[in-house]
Amino acid sequence: MIKTFISESIKEAVKSAYNIELEIEPTITESSEEKFGDYSTQISFQLSKLLRKNPNSIAEYLKDILKSNNYFDRVDVVGGYINFFVNINSYHRAIGKVIEAGENYSKKRYIGNEKILIEFVSSNPTGPMVIVNARAAAIGDSLIRILNWRGFRAFSEFYVNDSGNQVKLLGLSCNAIYKQLNGKNAEIPKNGYHGKYLVDFVKSVSENNPDLENMNDDEIDKFLGEKSVKYFHDLQIESLKNFRVNFDYIIHEKSIREENLPEFIVKRLRENNLLYTKENAIFFKSTAFGDDKDRPIIKSNGEYAYILPDAAYHEDKMRRGFDYLIDIFGPDHHGYKKRLKAIFHAIGYNPDHLEIILHQMVNLTNEGNKIRMSKRKGYIVSLDDLIDDIGKDAARFFFVLRKVNSHLDFDLELAKQKTEENPVYYVQYAHARISSIIRFAEEKGINLAEKPDISTLGKEKELMLIKKIIQFPEILDDVISHREPSILPRYLIELSSKFHSFYNDIRVVTDDKELTRARITLIKTVKSTLKIGLDLIGVDAPEKM
RNA sequence: GCCCCUGUAGCUCAGUGGAUAGAGCACUGGUUUCCUAAACCAGGUGCCGCAGGUUCAAUUCUUGCCAGGGGCACCA
Numbered sequence A: 001m002i003k004t005f006i007s008e009s010i011k012e013a014v015k016s017a018y019n020i021e022l023e024i025e026p027t028i029t030e031s032s033e034e035k036f037g038d039y040s041t042q043i044s045f046q047l048s049k050l051l052r053k054n055p056n057s058i059a060e061y062l063k064d065i066l067k068s069n070n071y072f073d074r075v076d077v078v079g080g081y082i083n084f085f086v087n088i089n090s091y092h093r094a095i096g097k098v099i100e101a102g103e104n105y106s107k108k109r110y111i112g113n114e115k116i117l118i119e120f121v122s123s124n125p126t127g128p129m130v131i132v133n134a135r136a137a138a139i140g141d142s143l144i145r146i147l148n149w150r151g152f153r154a155f156s157e158f159y160v161n162d163s164g165n166q167v168k169l170l171g172l173s174c175n176a177i178y179k180q181l182n183g184k185n186a187e188i189p190k191n192g193y194h195g196k197y198l199v200d201f202v203k204s205v206s207e208n209n210p211d212l213e214n215m216n217d218d219e220i221d222k223f224l225g226e227k228s229v230k231y232f233h234d235l236q237i238e239s240l241k242n243f244r245v246n247f248d249y250i251i252h253e254k255s256i257r258e259e260n261l262p263e264f265i266v267k268r269l270r271e272n273n274l275l276y277t278k279e280n281a282i283f284f285k286s287t288a289f290g291d292d293k294d295r296p297i298i299k300s301n302g303e304y305a306y307i308l309p310d311a312a313y314h315e316d317k318m319r320r321g322f323d324y325l326i327d328i329f330g331p332d333h334h335g336y337k338k339r340l341k342a343i344f345h346a347i348g349y350n351p352d353h354l355e356i357i358l359h360q361m362v363n364l365t366n367e368g369n370k371i372r373m374s375k376r377k378g379y380i381v382s383l384d385d386l387i388d389d390i391g392k393d394a395a396r397f398f399f400v401l402r403k404v405n406s407h408l409d410f411d412l413e414l415a416k417q418k419t420e421e422n423p424v425y426y427v428q429y430a431h432a433r434i435s436s437i438i439r440f441a442e443e444k445g446i447n448l449a450e451k452p453d454i455s456t457l458g459k460e461k462e463l464m465l466i467k468k469i470i471q472f473p474e475i476l477d478d479v480i481s482h483r484e485p486s487i488l489p490r491y492l493i494e495l496s497s498k499f500h501s502f503y504n505d506i507r508v509v510t511d512d513k514e515l516t517r518a519r520i521t522l523i524k525t526v527k528s529t530l531k532i533g534l535d536l537i538g539v540d541a542p543e544k545m
Numbered sequence B: 001g002c003c004c005c006u007g008u009a010g011c012u013c014a015g016u017g018g019a020u021a022g023a024g025c026a027c028u029g030g031u032u033u034c035c036u037a038a039a040c041c042a043g044g045u046g047c048c049g050c051a052g053g054u055u056c057a058a059u060u061c062u063u064g065c066c067a068g069g070g071g072c073a074c075c076a
Helices: A002-018 A043-051 A055-067 A088-104 A131-149 A165-181 A196-208 A210-214 A217-242 A253-258 A261-271 A307-319 A336-346 A383-390 A392-401 A412-421 A423-443 A460-469 A472-482 A487-505 A513-536
Strands: A028-030 A039-041 A072-078 A081-086 A115-119 A153-160 A249-252 A275-278 A281-284 A295-298 A324-329 A354-358 A362-366 A369-371 A408-411
Touching: A002 A028, A002 A039, A002 A043, A002 A055, A002 A081, A002 A088, A043 A055, A043 A081, A055 A072, A055 A081, A088 A460, A088 A513, A115 A131, A131 A153, A131 A324, A131 A362, A131 A383, A131 A392, A131 A472, A131 A513, A153 A217, A153 A253, A165 A196, A165 A217, A196 A217, A217 A383, A249 A253, A253 A261, A253 A307, A261 A275, A261 A295, A261 A307, A261 A336, A281 A336, A295 A307, A307 A324, A307 A336, A324 A336, A336 A354, A383 A392, A383 A412, A392 A412, A392 A423, A392 A487, A408 A412, A412 A423, A423 A487, A423 A513, A460 A487, A460 A513, A472 A487, A472 A513, A487 A513
Parallel strands: A115 A153, A115 A324, A153 A249, A324 A354, A362 A408
Antiparallel strands: A028 A039, A039 A081, A072 A081, A275 A281, A281 A295, A362 A369
16 A cells, blocks of 8 residues: 555656656565665656656656655665655554454455456366366465455356266276176276276276166166266365365356257357368368367267367356456366467457466476376376375465466475475464464453554564555455466465564563553454465464464 | 477575565574464575577566477367
8 A cells, every 4th residue: 555655656746747647657666675765666767768867867856756745754866766765654554554454454345347257177077186176276266266355256167078078988988897897808998097996986886786787888888977977076076175165156068068059159150151161070260360270160970079069168158147257277278278269259259358377287296206197097196185195274375376387396295294394384373373462462451452552563573564464455466467376375474474573573462551452453463464365265274273 | 390388596486677686495503481482583505597689777578599397189
């Protein structure tokens, strides 16, 4: 909030000095060193070209205007930079607002009516929830929480591919396993699923369904296929729930097909003259929309290519009244991005209203050795395994801590051993510590209901904490504008660090009741900021540890 | 061959068109009669992968190259 104020002041100063409206937001940074004040701007460098004056004289001129502002103790100019020394009253005013807001600090009311739909995970129902999908889950869920907290209307959705080829393959694989279990000769199809989890599943189904023996091959394929899709889907949703990831909507490919939406897409494309037939397959001219080559949407055997029902699904999203779509995909979908945007555009929507976020892969290693995971081949470490090993708080924190765009190396052994060093505990510990101090103060009979005198807070470490706390709303906005949840956990680590440092330097509960109340009030703002922040990434904020 | 991501301290990773590039881990030493030591304090490291270009200013933008990872189906 102080930053915004400085920004406004600069704009006004520039206007009154040179009679120009700044088109750009002046960049304001927190000063790297104390001698450069609290905040700095290098606006004079940016203006120097425009005004044909040297930066230093511009800075000096602006300084004289800015100086008169009662927010600052001092305004300095050093080598073209303008450095602001914010006075203590401004900080007291700022933290006063945080205290007023309490549990709702940084929360915004709904702004506008635009509805955002974020689709993520959408894993195939062919096995348990795996680690890569868990990363998408953590990212997507955190984004939704943060967007909604900051006044957007964002909804989460999971798309189930419960028809099509892979379901067929799953049925065939199950059938083969079923035969093998009964001592018959059978091979799992080449592209089928080989996981041990599937054997366990088929075993339990066949024990509970003796009629299987009376069915013919096709019937068994179908029966086991449908059964397993439902089973694995439920299992996945259950795992995600346990990971504190819930969905507003779950949409099945089957229902998209039943509503004949794929046919609608074909019709629409045909009307727009964007289809042609080649070697019995129907191709969509996606090159007209920037794709590298045209893509088949109906295969020569008459089946739909994956993109067709998916395009239909996006049509469905728009029909349900969403204005802006975000898809979070894994790195294996990167070639798919152009194609999907192309078809979205081709069926009549603004391609800017479909945003595709690609997160990078997760490499699982075990004592340095890479574990290659493949559901089809059957090497799997499931989300449930991970939670059992390191806990959901650590897992969620860890997944969101890395930037969406970077590859994530996850050493299972290390993660298990390093549990105690995991930064999530550092943050949670700060929260628990504050809770403990507050309990202690209550035991000492400090009346916390009485309004404290904040102006007694002026020590270096106190101001340091205040400065950090008031950054929080900006941090959340950064997360949103960059689509980068990792900014939040890193901020929480910094805030915790400032608090621990404060704690070791300054005693909160003392005989001075007035001062105690002021300090308790201060650390309460830290507590609620941590609580809100942790909650936004789906991590618990414990009262005790 | 084409496309995407990455290359910053011993390791894991932040960061920015601007002032002396940062954290954590690891390593060394210190801190508790007192609110949680899962904490704090002190100590030092960098051809910011390489080479051009744009700029008053490049680690940041851009081009080429090198290295690592991934993707390039009438799979989903």
